[in-house]
Amino acid sequence: MAGKKRTEAAGRTREALLGTIKAEQMTSGCISKDAVADIAQSFKLSVSDVYGVTTFYSFLSTRLLGRHVIRVCKSVPCCLQEAEMIIECIEGELGITPGETTSDGRFSFELTNCIGACDHAPAMLVDDEVHGHLTREKIAEILRSYD
DSSP states (O other): OOHHHHHTTTTOOGGGHHHHHHHHHHHHSSOOHHHHHHHHHHHTOOHHHHHHHHHHSTTOOSSOOOSEEEEEEOSHHHHTTTHHHHHHHHHHHHSOOTTOBOTTSSEEEEEESOOSOGGGOSOEEETTEEEOSOOHHHHHHHHHTOO
16 A cells, blocks of 8 residues: 555544555555554554554465465364365465465465355365365366466
8 A cells, every 4th residue: 555545544543444454455465564564653553553453364464475365274163174185285286385375476375263164164265265065176176277
């Protein structure tokens, strides 16, 4: 987000903080250290307050992610429904582990606490699209469908 847009947040309530952070990620692809500092200043908050909000939410990132972000739930219900199979399959297909991005910048692979798809387990989220009732074959097919 350009510095001008960040300073427009000055005087806004703390309730607008998360929306401002999300807008920064949409614009820039991540929330950089400079963005955290600018947002903190515009909201009259400490850098640690803004950084804490940014890092609390698993769908926000302080590092640049790939064009497509794969998220797999690491909570107990999903682990009981083959989450490990999904993780192993993605690792095998893409050659990356959770927290990494492919060398071509095509995919980033993240573990999160919930993707809200328990009723479709085993499931994964690619960008904003839920893919459920996964098998190894289906995962490979899904990954090939993303540019």
